[in-house]
Amino acid sequence: MAERLAALLKADLEPLIEIGARLGFWGYLRAGRDAILKRPSTLKPLTHTPADYDLILLGTPIWAFTLCPAVRTFLEQHAPSIRRAALFCTHGGGGPARAPAEAEAILAAPLAVPVLALQDRLVDRGAADLEISRFADAVLALPS
Numbered sequence: 001m002a003e004r005l006a007a008l009l010k011a012d013l014e015p016l017i018e019i020g021a022r023l024g025f026w027g028y029l030r031a032g033r034d035a036i037l038k039r040p041s042t043l044k045p046l047t048h049t050p051a052d053y054d055l056i057l058l059g060t061p062i063w064a065f066t067l068c069p070a071v072r073t074f075l076e077q078h079a080p081s082i083r084r085a086a087l088f089c090t091h092g093g094g095g096p097a098r099a100p101a102e103a104e105a106i107l108a109a110p111l112a113v114p115v116l117a118l119q120d121r122l123v124d125r126g127a128a129d130l131e132i133s134r135f136a137d138a139v140l141a142l143p144s
Contacts, residue, residue, distance in 0.1 A: 001088060001116075001123055001132060002059045008136040011057065016070040017044040035063035040073045051081035055112060055142065058103065060089045062117075065097035075106040082107060086139055088116040090123055113138045 006013040019042040022031045034041070050056055056078075060071040067075075075082075087103050089096050096117040104110055116135040122128045 001090060001118070001128070002057075004129070004132050005057060005059075005088065005136055005139075008133065009057070009139060012048055012053075014046055014048045016074050018042065018070050019044060031069070032064045034069045035066050035072075038066075038072060039069060040076065041069040043070060043073055043077075049081075050078040053083075054144070055084045055086065055139070056082050057086050057088065057139065060087070060099060061120075062089050062091035062094065062096055062099055065094060065099075067099045067102055072102070072106070075103060079107050084109075084112040084142075086112045086115075088118075088135060090118055090120045092120055112142055
């Protein structure tokens with residue numbers, strides 16, 4: 001989703017890479033626990049500076065009905081320098097639940113456009129292209 005949006009918007013792409021692995025069954029359980037408890041993660045240094053952008057598009061998988069730890073950590077570290085933000089997410093079927101409100105609370109500002117929330121299986125099958133294009137159009141329509 002992030003790569004498709006970056007291409008449509010001619011935007012820079014910045015992966016948030018955690019230091020430490022979340023592999024296997026126990027990694028899966030720790031990931032859910034960390035999301036529920038809102039535990040920060042340690043991120044590798046960024047290539048881009050968020051303050052250099054008028055709009056930050058954040059993509060997150062929904063873990064335990066909330067933001068994944070890497071995105072929460074990014075927001076907490078950079079919220080003061082983020083002018084505007086939009087959120088897109090993937091989920092297993094439960095929807096974005098609390099993630100949009102949590103992002104807005106960390107940013108202390110509303111998101112610039114409504115959240116794009118898509119089921120993993122639709123994205124994986126390429127069945128979400130229309131929704132992704134509509135989200136990109138809404139972002140492009142934002143005033144400068």
